[in-house]
Amino acid sequence: MKNPMDLSNKYILITGASSGIGKATAIYCAELGAKVVLMGRNTEKLLETKKLLPGEDHQFFAMDFRTLLGNSVRRDYLSELFGQITAGDRKLDGFVHCAGIASVMPLKSLTIERLHEVMSVNFYSFIEMTRNYLKKKNSNDGSSIIGISSVLAVRPREYELAYVASKAAMDAAVPVIAMESAKRRIRVNCIAPGSVNTEMAANMAREYKNQNFQEKQKKQSIFGWQQPEDIAKVCAFLLSDASRAFTAQVLRPDGGYR
Amino acid sequence: MTNEKKLELLAETMDLEAEDITADKVLSDIEEWDSVSAISFIAMLDDEFGKTISAGDLKRCKTVADLMEQMEE
Numbered sequence: 001m002k003n004p005m006d007l008s009n010k011y012i013l014i015t016g017a018s019s020g021i022g023k024a025t026a027i028y029c030a031e032l033g034a035k036v037v038l039m040g041r042n043t044e045k046l047l048e049t050k051k052l053l054p055g056e057d058h059q060f061f062a063m064d065f066r067t068l069l070g071n072s073v074r075r076d077y078l079s080e081l082f083g084q085i086t087a088g089d090r091k092l093d094g095f096v097h098c099a100g101i102a103s104v105m106p107l108k109s110l111t112i113e114r115l116h117e118v119m120s121v122n123f124y125s126f127i128e129m130t131r132n133y134l135k136k137k138n139s140n141d142g143s144s145i146i147g148i149s150s151v152l153a154v155r156p157r158e159y160e161l162a163y164v165a166s167k168a169a170m171d172a173a174v175p176v177i178a179m180e181s182a183k184r185r186i187r188v189n190c191i192a193p194g195s196v197n198t199e200m201a202a203n204m205a206r207e208y209k210n211q212n213f214q215e216k217q218k219k220q221s222i223f224g225w226q227q228p229e230d231i232a233k234v235c236a237f238l239l240s241d242a243s244r245a246f247t248a249q250v251l252r253p254d255g256g257y258r
Numbered sequence: 259m260t261n262e263k264k265l266e267l268l269a270e271t272m273d274l275e276a277e278d279i280t281a282d283k284v285l286s287d288i289e290e291w292d293s294v295s296a297i298s299f300i301a302m303l304d305d306e307f308g309k310t311i312s313a314g315d316l317k318r319c320k321t322v323a324d325l326m327e328q329m330e331e
Contacts, residue, residue, distance in 0.1 A: 136273050 004242040008033035011092050012239060013085065015099035015129065017060070018045035020198035021148055022098030024228035025235045027052050032236055037085055037092075039063045039099070059085070065099060065125035066117055082132045094239040095133045096146045097126045102200050103162045104207040115162050122166035127173065130188075134181055141184040144239050147174060148231070149192040149250060151257050167192070171250055178248035187247040191234050194254030196226045222256030230255075264326045267306065271298045281323040288322075299325065307331050 012029050016022035018040030026036050030053035038060035040046045046060040061081060068077060086092065100122045105114060126147050133139050152160060153167035171190055178188040195201060195217040205213040218224040234253045237243050261281065269276045272290040285291045296316060303309045311328055319325050 135270070137275065 003032075005032055005236050005240040007236065007240060010034045010094060010239065011037070011090060012094040012096065013037045013039065013092050013129075013133070014096045015039045015063070015065075015125070016148075017049055017098065018042045020098065020200055021193070021196060021228045021231045021235075022096070023049045023052075024232040025096055025098060028229065028232035028236050029239065030054050030058065032240075034094075034239075037061070061085075065121045069120040069124045069128065078128055078132050082135070082138050086138050091140045092133060092138055093140050093143045094145070095129065095139075095143075096148070096235050096239070097129060098148045099125055100148060100166075100200070101163075102160075102204050102207075104159050104204065105162065106159050107161055110161055115165075118162035119166050119169070122163070123169045123173075126170055130177060134177075134184075134186065136184075139186065141186065143186050144243070145177065145181075145186065145188045146235055146238050147188075147190045149190040151192050151194045151252065151254050153192060155257065174250070175248040182247070187238070187243070189238050189243075189246055189248070190250040191231060191238070192250050192252050192254065193226055193231050194221045194252075194257040195224075196228055196231060198228055220257060221254055222258065224255060226253065226255050259329065259331075261326065264329050265322075267302060267329070268299075268322060268325060271295060271302050279322060281321070281326060283322045285320060285322065285325070303328060 007029055010033070012034045014022050014026050014029070014036060017026045017038035022040065026038055026049055030036050033055070035055070036053060036058045038046050038049055038058065040060070041062065041064045043062045046062060050058055050060050063081070101118060103114065103118045130145055133145065147170045149170045150163070150167040152164050153171050156164040171192070174188050174190050181188060230253055234251055238246060238251070265279055265281070266276055269279045272279070272288065272295045274290055279288075300311055300316070303311055307329060308331070309328070315328065319328065
């Protein structure tokens with residue numbers, strides 16, 4: 001039987017793979033036959049994710065974008081890392097940027113350092129990773145790049161300027177990258193979920209110190225809260241040949257956000 | 259900087275494999291050498307050599323060796 005979302009023998013790089021959407025995406029892609037490279041901050045958690053992946057040959061690398069893209073950028077670090085990932089002429093077929101941090105901070109307290117931290121993890125890292133991915137030695141023609149954005153980029157909330165701006169920047173950058181990589185038929189898209197049941201969302205509720213946060217968010221969407229697996233499936237779709245005609249798009253698996 | 263390292267940087271600038279570029283190659287014969295690669299070359303000169311190149315100097319570059327000549331600190 002034909003499986004249009006088959007990822008057999010595809011080699012997929014996923015950031016933010018130690019928890020949430022990144023973890024779910026890694027598992028789902030491996031279930032569809034992909035070889036996965038996991039990246040994330042926490043080695044132990046990455047190891048946990050790796051144990052949950054069916055199949056062999058998956059790898060992981062610990063990486064903290066806050067230090068990498070902080071005040072002293074190590075320009076060559078990522079290109080060396082890509083060298084390791086693509087050792088033995090093994091090129092990538094997909095890149096999913098799930099790394100992201102939430103930030104609740106009123107503007108009056110949003111120092112440039114705090115803004116820079118969120119932009120580094122959520123946006124600069126996406127660009128820097130994509131730039132390295134797009135080198136011919138690192139990726140195959142016809143492959144797929146996905147940035148995990150957020151509904152908040154177009155439906156902002158107060159006190160989340162850094163997060164909102166970082167995701168809006170991603171939405172804005174994607175069509176530009178898509179145009180620049182069209183010659184190699186590399187597709188570049190965003191997925192903008194609504195409320196997803198992750199650790200990040202749980203921390204967010206705590207930061208708001210608001211008992212009603214969960215309930216309020218639920219009412220915001222026709223289907224209420226989404227699960228990380230719901231987003232993982234959309235990632236798999238965009239990584240597969242089933243989505244050959246999609247580029248420069250923002251897909252919205254938000255359960256009908258209103 | 260060694261010529262080998264220079265060729266490596268140029269290959270990266272044009273997104274070519276290192277073995278696909280040699281000093282004697284004529285730029286107009288390299289498909290990847292276009293206006294976008296030229297901008298990347300100008301940026302690379304700035305990043306690696308702290309140098310700016312005039313449009314006239316760049317236009318006078320006809321071969322890979324000419325580009326390598328510009329790559330001095």
